[in-house]
Amino acid sequence: MTSRTGSRTGLQAPPPPVLDRCRALVEPALRTAVRTLHPWPRRMASFSLGWCDADGLPVGPGNSGGKGVRQALAVLGAEAVDAPGDAAVAGAVAVELVHTFSLVHDDIMDGDERRRHQESTWKAFGTGPAVLAGDSLFALAVETLAGAGGESGAEAVRHLSGALRELVHGQADDLLFENRPWTGPQAVDIPAYRAMALRKTGSLLGCAMAVGPVLAGASPLLSGALTEAGRQLGAAFQAVDDLLGIWGDPESTGKPVHNDLRRRKKTLPVLAALASDTTAGRRLALLLDSDAPLDTADAYCAAELVEEAGGRAFTMAEARRHVAAAHDCLDSVPLVPRAVGELRSLSEFLIDRQL
Amino acid sequence: MTSRTGSRTGLQAPPPPVLDRCRALVEPALRTAVRTLHPWPRRMASFSLGWCDADGLPVGPGNSGGKGVRQALAVLGAEAVDAPGDAAVAGAVAVELVHTFSLVHDDIMDGDERRRHQESTWKAFGTGPAVLAGDSLFALAVETLAGAGGESGAEAVRHLSGALRELVHGQADDLLFENRPWTGPQAVDIPAYRAMALRKTGSLLGCAMAVGPVLAGASPLLSGALTEAGRQLGAAFQAVDDLLGIWGDPESTGKPVHNDLRRRKKTLPVLAALASDTTAGRRLALLLDSDAPLDTADAYCAAELVEEAGGRAFTMAEARRHVAAAHDCLDSVPLVPRAVGELRSLSEFLIDRQL
Numbered sequence: 001m002t003s004r005t006g007s008r009t010g011l012q013a014p015p016p017p018v019l020d021r022c023r024a025l026v027e028p029a030l031r032t033a034v035r036t037l038h039p040w041p042r043r044m045a046s047f048s049l050g051w052c053d054a055d056g057l058p059v060g061p062g063n064s065g066g067k068g069v070r071q072a073l074a075v076l077g078a079e080a081v082d083a084p085g086d087a088a089v090a091g092a093v094a095v096e097l098v099h100t101f102s103l104v105h106d107d108i109m110d111g112d113e114r115r116r117h118q119e120s121t122w123k124a125f126g127t128g129p130a131v132l133a134g135d136s137l138f139a140l141a142v143e144t145l146a147g148a149g150g151e152s153g154a155e156a157v158r159h160l161s162g163a164l165r166e167l168v169h170g171q172a173d174d175l176l177f178e179n180r181p182w183t184g185p186q187a188v189d190i191p192a193y194r195a196m197a198l199r200k201t202g203s204l205l206g207c208a209m210a211v212g213p214v215l216a217g218a219s220p221l222l223s224g225a226l227t228e229a230g231r232q233l234g235a236a237f238q239a240v241d242d243l244l245g246i247w248g249d250p251e252s253t254g255k256p257v258h259n260d261l262r263r264r265k266k267t268l269p270v271l272a273a274l275a276s277d278t279t280a281g282r283r284l285a286l287l288l289d290s291d292a293p294l295d296t297a298d299a300y301c302a303a304e305l306v307e308e309a310g311g312r313a314f315t316m317a318e319a320r321r322h323v324a325a326a327h328d329c330l331d332s333v334p335l336v337p338r339a340v341g342e343l344r345s346l347s348e349f350l351i352d353r354q355l
Numbered sequence: 356m357t358s359r360t361g362s363r364t365g366l367q368a369p370p371p372p373v374l375d376r377c378r379a380l381v382e383p384a385l386r387t388a389v390r391t392l393h394p395w396p397r398r399m400a401s402f403s404l405g406w407c408d409a410d411g412l413p414v415g416p417g418n419s420g421g422k423g424v425r426q427a428l429a430v431l432g433a434e435a436v437d438a439p440g441d442a443a444v445a446g447a448v449a450v451e452l453v454h455t456f457s458l459v460h461d462d463i464m465d466g467d468e469r470r471r472h473q474e475s476t477w478k479a480f481g482t483g484p485a486v487l488a489g490d491s492l493f494a495l496a497v498e499t500l501a502g503a504g505g506e507s508g509a510e511a512v513r514h515l516s517g518a519l520r521e522l523v524h525g526q527a528d529d530l531l532f533e534n535r536p537w538t539g540p541q542a543v544d545i546p547a548y549r550a551m552a553l554r555k556t557g558s559l560l561g562c563a564m565a566v567g568p569v570l571a572g573a574s575p576l577l578s579g580a581l582t583e584a585g586r587q588l589g590a591a592f593q594a595v596d597d598l599l600g601i602w603g604d605p606e607s608t609g610k611p612v613h614n615d616l617r618r619r620k621k622t623l624p625v626l627a628a629l630a631s632d633t634t635a636g637r638r639l640a641l642l643l644d645s646d647a648p649l650d651t652a653d654a655y656c657a658a659e660l661v662e663e664a665g666g667r668a669f670t671m672a673e674a675r676r677h678v679a680a681a682h683d684c685l686d687s688v689p690l691v692p693r694a695v696g697e698l699r700s701l702s703e704f705l706i707d708r709q710l
Contacts, residue, residue, distance in 0.1 A: 038523065040531060041523060108483055109483035109487060127463070131464055132460075142497050142516045157497070158498075161498035165391075168490050175484070
């Protein structure tokens with residue numbers, strides 16, 4: 001059992017060295033690509049990537065943005081089909097850029113003021129400039145992948161553009177969910193939530209795992225299995241994010257405690273609790289159905305009720321089920337065992353960080 | 356000499372039939388592509404394209420969005436290299452989508468509340484949703500072109516992504532120009548303005564003219580000449596837009612009179628007037644350098660001074676010079692005369708509409 005805020009930082013395993021190895025392979029190309037941008041969007045892009053503060057001053061390596069999961073999945077995907085990690089670099093750069101683009105624009109849409117222990121990009125630079133920063137990251141991603149050239153580069157662009165379609169679709173659903181009631185016939189059910197999560201988070205993870213193999217000219221059988229493994233992993237990540245959005249330690253999430261509850265965001269733990277047919281679930285429905293904003297005490301109470309109704313355990317199980325499905329995908333086709341081993345331990349590390 | 360509001364609607368030639376012919380060829384594919392979007396971004400995209408009102412109700416053909424210049428240039432570009440217009444359709448769809456994306460996001464960045472006689476997309480649907488609508492149009496453009504397949508499809512994606520880089524660069528410059536003073540060493544000079552206009556408006560027009568030839572497998576010599584012709588045409592369009600931003604009849608522009616002056620936008624007529632070394636230019640500098648907002652009388656006075664200082668005539672001449680340069684590009688390589696004739700008369704119609 002974790003503490004109420006879900007922080008187990010002291011007990012957590014250190015990040016697997018594969019993240020650093022892949023970062024060393026990809027980040028120089030990522031920095032080279034970003035350096036080609038106009039100075040102003042470049043500053044905002046570097047800020048969004050966690051490389052500098054809002055004034056453009058470099059920040060220390062301890063603070064340098066995300067974990068680089070997508071770039072690592074791209075490199076490991078290539079290695080899993082027996083290609084050198086180098087073959088994935090253009091794809092890894094593209095998926096990191098698209099990921100950053102989506103964070104910048106999603107923070108505008110969601111009104112999120114904090115991201116990774118600093119202001120979100122729109123909060124630091126203004127909404128209009130942040131729209132431009134996101135657009136420049138998006139365009140740079142497409143340009144990077146299109147520049148990889150050849151038939152495999154073109155196929156990689158098709159994969160990326162398919163993922164972008166899904167990403168936008170999932171974000172649209174997620175935003176629309178916010179306007180739907182918690183209960184009654186118009187409420188969001190768990191299957192609809194799952195479809196949204198696969199699109200919003202799964203699509204880009206699927207693309208990340210497949211883009212290296214696609215660039216390396218792997219068969220559709222292999223790239224298809226890796227796409228599906230990535231999608232499942234993405235759904236698992238979304239479940240973990242949902243847990244962090246309620247019980248995450250603000251010190252490690254960089255966001256306020258109970259953030260998603262206060263915003264009445266439709267997340268899996270809450271939906272599962274409401275669907276639980278328990279007294280706690282019914283009390284939660286009454287609390288959420290009120291129009292009044294949730295204050296600190298209400299949010300604390302809602303988090304308790306979600307847990308009591310089984311929403312937290314349900315979501316943990318959902319995450320583990322998706323990770324298992326991802327591993328099944330990896331086992332369903334002939335891949336290089338060493339790379340598969342690294343993919344498995346990376347995915348377990350990322351899920352275990354908060355379960 | 357045109358009237359103060361620049362309206363000569365009664366005297367204007369009817370649009371050349373080539374616009375309707377190209378629309379008939381491209382619009383079905385454009386509508387098919389947009390129909391594949393998630394219903395919510397689809398509604399916003401259709402609104403931005405001028406196909407429906409904010410409630411999703413179809414609007415009459417008289418009101419249906421832009422003139423479709425970019426799709427016509429794409430079709431005529433293909434025909435100019437002796438390919439059927441059909442060969443350009445995926446490219447024409449992509450450039451219309453990117454154009455619409457850029458209008459939606461630029462209106463957010465510029466705070467423009469009106470566009471084509473209706474509310475701008477962010478004004479009608481909210482900023483966050485409009486960011487999403489733009490993203491979905493952008494993603495759809497890349498997907499459409501990537502789906503064209505083959506080496507020529509891949510080359511077309513490279514052209515489009517290069518144009519997107521330029522577009523973002525030009526928009527960044529344009530936004531930064533707004534914060535620079537009218538006079539003194541930090542002022543925007545005409546060469547800097549020209550570089551911005553070539554990027555912001557020229558890049559996508561260049562891509563529009565070249566994408567058909569690229570998809571049809573034309574030689575780099577031909578597609579290069581058409582790219583440059585499109586860039587020059589784009590710079591001419593920007594000059595005309597600058598004239599419309601000051602003297603355009605609100606009934607035909609769909610924007611308030613003197614809109615750009617009130618917003619102190621750095622446009623060519625004003626920059627040329629300030630650089631004119633005339634009494635009117637110096638009086639204009641005094642008026643603009645004041646921090647107070649320009650009221651109706653000030654804006655009227657500023658427009659008079661710009662004209663008196665020669666800014667209007669300078670900008671007209673600039674537009675005509677760019678059109679002539681575009682025509683020179685078309686004459687510099689062997690192209691199909693009939694298509695070149697249509698390109699010439701289309702570009703002249705578009706420029707003459709307000710000169």
